[in-house]
Amino acid sequence: MxxxxxxxxxxxxxxxxxxxxxxxxxxxxxxxxxxxxxxxxxxxxxxxxxxxxxxxxFKIVENLPSAEGLQQIELFKKYLLSKRYSENTIKTYSEALKSFLTFFRDKKVSEIDNQDVITYNNEFVLKNNLSSSYQNQIVNAIKLYFSSIQDRKIEIEKIHRPKSEKKLPNVLSKEEVKLILEVHSNLKHKTMLSLIYSCGLRCGELVALKPIHIDSKRNIVLIKNAKGRKDRIVPLSPKILEMLREYYKLYKPITYLFEGQNAGTPYDERSLPQVLKQALKKVGITKPVTLHWLRHSYATHLLESGTDLRYIQELLGHNSSKTTEIYTHVSTKSIQQIKSPFDDL
Known part of the structure; x- marks a missing residue:
């Protein structure tokens, strides 16, 4: 063997x-x-x-930070909690700091400086082919930790960030979206996927929805405590409203709009990708489609239909218009009007 x-x-x-x-x-x-x-x-x-x-x-024993490092991570967690950071952010930042302090477990935290950050980037992040987004999380965690918990000689402003990757969002055509949304015979699965696309939802936002968040009188969906602890509203499609009414009569959810096997508990977010995967297999789409592609497609299709970018920014819950502007690079509305010189040959 x-x-x-x-x-x-x-x-x-x-x-x-x-x-x-x-x-x-x-x-x-x-x-x-x-x-x-x-x-x-x-x-x-x-x-x-x-x-x-x-x-x-596989008999794996994880390396851990020193006792001092573990203590500092707990202090950092308490600080983040007191500042009311979201549960996901607290987990991400504390895990990032844990990775950094584990790398320097034989060094006193008080002796860590800017050069150590560069060493960590080169010897751990780059050596292990970790993404620039992960490196960015590390930088965010280190900067916040040293500026809030440590009164230290480390020069926060000199911690460099990775050059951002210029990746375009993945977008499906309306025809592809239609195939994906209509293929499921299971009404719950069909409604969940349709709501993600029709409202541009993140997965976590979908499973957190409650029946009271669907306002059929004003034709809006209220998304509570979304990313960045912000509430927002998005328009509710009449077609989706009819689908939701049919779904509600059949499933009779108690607390959450989409519940798991136990009544009153939210649908498991980790099961949603499987729902999409089943749909893709049935319609024969082999692209590596994720649920977030539906959100990207929602934004791009809105832009192509003439919706102002500022409204799309509000609907998606983006803090910066720069985040939303990326969809202008994948919209084909203007590109399709350009005539290739090849046609005149």
Whole structure:
């Protein structure tokens, strides 16, 4: 049996366990049976969710910060909590700081300086091919930690950020969206996907909706405590309202609009990608579509139909218009009017 080595990694923002071994047909078949296993041609490794069961299975012991580092992380968490940062932000920032302080576990926190940040970026972030967005999270966490918890010699302003990637949002055509939304025979699944697209919702916003947030008199949906702890309203499509009424009569939700197997509990956000995956398989779309593509498509289709960018910014809940302006680069409305010189040859 070939030697198996493992490594804790972050893949597309998710904590995973990478498995490395020499090519072996029998072992590959065994590995394929593990829950949540995936192959990465970039990493040239199989990888699966980083959870307690998998750590026990592969006998993985995680490196931790020093006792001082752990104490500082707890202080940082309490600070973030007192400032009323969202649960997701607290988790992201404290995990980022934990990674940084683990890297320097043999060094006193009081002795960490700007050069150490550069070393961490080069020897950990870049060496492990971690994304620029993850590096950005690290910078945010370090800057906030040293400016709030530590009265330190570290020069916060000199911590450099990675050059942002100029990635365009992925967008589906209206025809593709129609196929995806209509293929499900399960009314709950069909309604969830349709609501994400018709209102430009994030997954977390969908599962947090309650029946009282649907205002049929004013034809709006109230999205409470969304990203950045902001409330916003979006227009409610008459077609969606009819679908919601049909859904409500059949499922009779108690607390949340879309509930899980136990009444009164929200639908598991982690199950939503499977709902989309089933739809994609049925209609034969092989693109790596995610639920966020529906939100991108909503914004782009609004722009192409003539909706002012400022309104789209409000509907999506963006703080900055620059975030919304990216959709102008994927809208085909103006591009389609350009005649290629090839046509005149």
């Amino acid at each position: 070939p030697t198996i080595t493992t490594k804790l990694i972050r893949y597309k923002g998710e904590k995973r366990i990478a498995i490395y071994f020499e090519k072996n047909a029998e072992l590959i078949q065994r590995v394929k049976k593990l829950e949540g296993i995936r192959w990465s041609s970039t990493l040239k490794a199989w990888h699966l969710p980083d959870n307690e069961a998998n750590r026990i299975r």
